[in-house]
Amino acid sequence: MPILELAEALARHVRDGQSVAMEGFTHLIPFAAGHELIRQRRKDLHLIRMTPDLIYDQMIGAGCARALTFSWGGNPGVGSLHRLRDAVENGWPAPLEIVEHSHAGMAAAYTAGASHLPFGMLRGYIGTDLAKRNPSIRSVTCPYTGEELASVPALSPDVTILHAQKADRQGNVLLRGIVGAQKEAALAAKVLVITVEEIADGLDAPMNAIVLPHWVVTAIACVPGGAFPSYAQGYYSRDNAFYLAWDEIARDRDSFTAWIDRHVRGTRDHAGFLRSIGVTEA
Amino acid sequence: MTDLEAFTPDEMMTVAAARLLWNGCVCFVGIGLPSAAANLARHTHAPDIVLIYESGTVGTRPDVLPLSIGDGELADTATAIVPLPEVFAYWLQGGRIDVGFLGAAQIDRFGNLNSTVIGSYERPRVRLPGGGGAPEISAHARQVFVVLKQSPRTFVPALDFCSSAGFLTGGGARARSGAPGAGPQVIITDFGVLKPEAGSDELQFVARYEHTTVEQAVNATGWPLNVADRVDVVAPPGEDELRILRDLHERTRLAHSSPVRLRLRREAP
Secondary structure (H helix, E strand, O other), rough: EEEEEEEHHHHHOOOOOEEEEEOOOEEOOOOHHHHHHHOOOOEEEEEOOHHHHHHHHHHHOOOEEEEEEEEOOEOOOOEEEEEHHHHHOOOOOOOOOOEEOOHHHHHHHHHHHHOOOOEEEEOOOOOOHHHHOOOOEEEEEEOOOOEEEEEEOOOOOOOEEEEEEEOOOOEEEEEEEOOOOOHHHHHOOOOEEEEEEEEEOOOOOOOOOEEOHHHHOOOOOOOOOOOOOOOOOOOOOOHHHHHHHHHHHHHHHHHHHHHHHOOOOOOOOHHHHHHHHHOEEE | HHOOOOHHHHHHHHHHHHOOOOOOOOEOOOOOOHHHHHHHHHHOOOOOOOOOOOOOOOOOOOOOOOOOOOHHHHHHHEEEEOOOHHHHHHHOOHHHHHEEEEOOOOOOOOOOOEOEEEOOOOOOOEEOOOOOHHHHHHHHHEEEEEEHHHHHHHOOOOOOOOEEEOOOOOOHHHHHHHOOOEEEEEEEEEOOEEEEEOOOEEEEEEEEEEEOOHHHHHHHHOOOEEEEEEEEEEEEEEOOHOOOOOOOHHHHHHHHHHHOOEEOOOOOO
């Protein structure tokens, strides 16, 4: 489990055309890694995330994606993800194939992936059109009661990328706060890359905390502020003002592209990005 | 006093929704107006209401309204934070939710909801965020409350997409579908309140506000609206309700308008 620079970790472990899950349910979204994939001009990715959020809005608008598996694609509390909408409604910058679930279905699919089961199961999608539009949502009959239950194929991403609070020098990783489906996405993946706020001598993890042991982690990069503009509990809070401002930036193709060119493609790394949008204190 | 006499349609809807929640009720909360209503209830008549947001924050007591479903404020003030697969499997599907509180872009006469697309699914005119937690919230919560503004564009004869099941085709279809919960029991709009009629399951307009009329509600509905023989009148927001709601929104506005400053430690690996 090597500790690498983020650019090197992603250059080594993410290839064009792969399926990539960058999880984090509102909290600990791996923005630094998403931006680095934009800088490295990765393309044809099958992006997987329950809530695409701004990170996939940016990656879709920047031309990294050919497909998206998701369950809720809005800017939380604000409105639309305009780049996601433009891709679905108008095929800009490229057509986007979508595989749509509910949250419960996608959580079951990650859990199945982590468990090496072929499918996840839930009492879900009842009476909805989702199963009609996503042919991978099917059903199984309970062998004990005869009840018909919804089934979803396991999600097993080629690569899962997470952001976490802390790693120790051996590469064990601690996540705390709202932990979403990160543990499941991590253990479902073939390759696991994690960015962290800090690398410390010890984790000081509470006994039942979520710790990903070093031998399931492929590579770690230390990227302070790596979840901004989402947040890292105990380090910095969600920049809700940025999420509100994104609505205007992303609404228009030109203003979006200018923003990406200036703040992402035009900066060397995440520290440069944070300086360029002026959020770091000296 | 005088500034409290006028109130907005949103405030009326929020107050009407809050009054439906009871002390001790376990409420699965959606973001936006449902979240405002649930927290207004907590700050007024229901201090022991249990709020669960789908981010896994159980028993949360936020001081300001969250912008997202997973703001740190929700984690900081929660009784427990559970992983996401657990919140849907153990807590929602496990049958532990009294009330699911939803919004939507479209509703039909049987309380089915669309939050996915306007137009066709393949080439939508408007791609909306999608179902998220709602498909299973509407299936499993013991009952569902829906809040949305009423107009011929939102109250439609046929949904463009069914994201969450209400009473399906009515006449007991939901009960036969295997959905464990009772479905949408109250719909709150800017004109009043609708409830499913026994037997047919069709939504019936049962209450208006002091400042709205039955005729307005009929005109704002894209199908021939079923109006109850007796239409009640929902009391306007009380002084306390309005003051507490406005304080909550003002605290929230201030909290959300201050950009974050990062103080980053440089840590050599």
